[in-house]
Amino acid sequence: MTEPSPISGTGTAATTRTPLIEVRDLATHFPVRGSLFGRGSSAAVRAVDGVSFDVYPGEVFGLVGESGSGKTTLGRSLLKLVEPTGGSVRYKGRDLVPLSERDMRPLRRELAFVFQDPNASLNPAMTIGQGVGHPLRIHGLVSSRSEARTAVAEMLERVGLHPGESFLDKYPEDVSGGQKQRLVIARALITRPTFVVADEPVAALDMSVRAKVLELMLELKRELDLTYVFITHDLATARFLCDRIGILYLGRFAEWGDTERLFDDPQHPYTRALLDAIPLPDPDRRGRDKSLPRGEIPDALQPPLGCRFHPRCPVAFADCGWEGRDLVDALEERWTDVDEDTFERELGMVGNLGDAVVGDDVVRFPSAAPSELAAWLRAEGERLPTSVFSAVEDVETGSDGVTVRFRPGPEPDEQQVAGRRVACHLHGVTVRPDGTHVGDPAAAASAEAPGSQR
Numbered sequence: 001m002t003e004p005s006p007i008s009g010t011g012t013a014a015t016t017r018t019p020l021i022e023v024r025d026l027a028t029h030f031p032v033r034g035s036l037f038g039r040g041s042s043a044a045v046r047a048v049d050g051v052s053f054d055v056y057p058g059e060v061f062g063l064v065g066e067s068g069s070g071k072t073t074l075g076r077s078l079l080k081l082v083e084p085t086g087g088s089v090r091y092k093g094r095d096l097v098p099l100s101e102r103d104m105r106p107l108r109r110e111l112a113f114v115f116q117d118p119n120a121s122l123n124p125a126m127t128i129g130q131g132v133g134h135p136l137r138i139h140g141l142v143s144s145r146s147e148a149r150t151a152v153a154e155m156l157e158r159v160g161l162h163p164g165e166s167f168l169d170k171y172p173e174d175v176s177g178g179q180k181q182r183l184v185i186a187r188a189l190i191t192r193p194t195f196v197v198a199d200e201p202v203a204a205l206d207m208s209v210r211a212k213v214l215e216l217m218l219e220l221k222r223e224l225d226l227t228y229v230f231i232t233h234d235l236a237t238a239r240f241l242c243d244r245i246g247i248l249y250l251g252r253f254a255e256w257g258d259t260e261r262l263f264d265d266p267q268h269p270y271t272r273a274l275l276d277a278i279p280l281p282d283p284d285r286r287g288r289d290k291s292l293p294r295g296e297i298p299d300a301l302q303p304p305l306g307c308r309f310h311p312r313c314p315v316a317f318a319d320c321g322w323e324g325r326d327l328v329d330a331l332e333e334r335w336t337d338v339d340e341d342t343f344e345r346e347l348g349m350v351g352n353l354g355d356a357v358v359g360d361d362v363v364r365f366p367s368a369a370p371s372e373l374a375a376w377l378r379a380e381g382e383r384l385p386t387s388v389f390s391a392v393e394d395v396e397t398g399s400d401g402v403t404v405r406f407r408p409g410p411e412p413d414e415q416q417v418a419g420r421r422v423a424c425h426l427h428g429v430t431v432r433p434d435g436t437h438v439g440d441p442a443a444a445a446s447a448e449a450p451g452s453q454r
């Protein structure tokens, strides 16, 4: 088996050490069958769609992104709590992806998952002593009930529940939300794992309790030699806790690397948008746009072509992957802003957007006056609310409609930029299958010239 190549240059001293976890091209697709795709056909939700990174012993690697970006699926895939559909996850050099659940079992005590929802890991019918101690019994790590109780009481003390013994015969419903989350952490750590994936472990807690639980997690990391992947949609939490961060967008990293570099000097337009959306008391940032880019995160069933951020990207240009549905969306957005007369006139020309026939690199508008429509599109295309028209290769007039064709835009490769990895055509060069490229090779070379990294 070939060794995975190191992914380096990400800004920490960790790069000289051996990674604990090496993730390469990891993909987790969920097959979906249904009438939407016609009889016998199937599609897949591409929840995780080609992710590579390393996690070094003792570090906290954050996974950050909007709802639906694939954080939980990626976190669960690392521990094979869901089955990846491609790529590899090496733990201490051994690829977990091909292992059967039976082969995984001895490793399970070293790999822990902290759930967001305490009810997902604490059985309300079990006492705290039984529930938190359950993994000890599953893994045969204790030989008697009293040994288990002693171990649980000690772990409860470690997570700040004093005296530990006093909690053993209570039930999860007898304690507060903050205490419950401490129990969840205690349960995850009771087998003394090495690697912990924590999925939004404080999101459900009051602000006043959050910081205490986060500090506890850092304390436990030091005391118990833990390595974390920490999932959060909250950038402030990520900044506080994580050594490095990966910004996920529709199952791929937009940008990842050292936390402080990423916050000080974000390179990907999506990272910039996320940071701009944080309400910070910093006077320099006041007055800047606090909202995320237009629209919502698209459906992972049909990610946008090319750069999957292009429909929302404020600086997208012709090579970013514009496609048929983007032109329909741009017309719809335009029509929400124009006056009634303009809308009626343009609707009369373009027809109902629902009648447009959308393909990947093409869209056809049925029309009774195709020449008029084609002329209007050529004249107004550049004034649409996105730069979709910059990618139009051809506007073809037929007898009963107009067909608009787009030039394909490749998906951006990850590039090394100023000490982190960035997937955006504004950085580096992506080579198309036909050998032509997007981006300026000279600019790409200077991006990593000596001195460009801090």
Ligand SMILES: Nc1ncnc2c1ncn2[C@@H]1O[C@H](COP(=O)(O)OP(=O)(O)OP(=O)(O)O)[C@@H](O)[C@H]1O
Pocket (backbone or CB within 6 Å): 030, 045, 046, 047, 065, 066, 067, 068, 069, 070, 071, 072, 073, 074, 233, 299, 300, 301
């Ligand atoms: N078991 C599943 N079957 C089908 N689709 C799924 C499944 N689990 C997740 N998905 C889809 O995969 C995508 C990523 O979901 P995931 O829960 O990993 O995102 P997330 O970043 O954790 O979101 P959130 O912040 O809301 O927790 C979403 O489109 C989701 O609907």
Ligand code: SF4
Pocket (backbone or CB within 6 Å): 268, 269, 270, 307, 308, 309, 310, 311, 313, 314, 315, 316, 317, 319, 320, 412, 423, 424, 425, 426
């Ligand atoms: S490649 Fe870069 S510029 Fe183009 S859409 Fe994506 S993030 Fe925006």
Ligand SMILES: [Mg+2]
Pocket (backbone or CB within 6 Å): 071, 072, 073
């Ligand atoms: Mg989630």
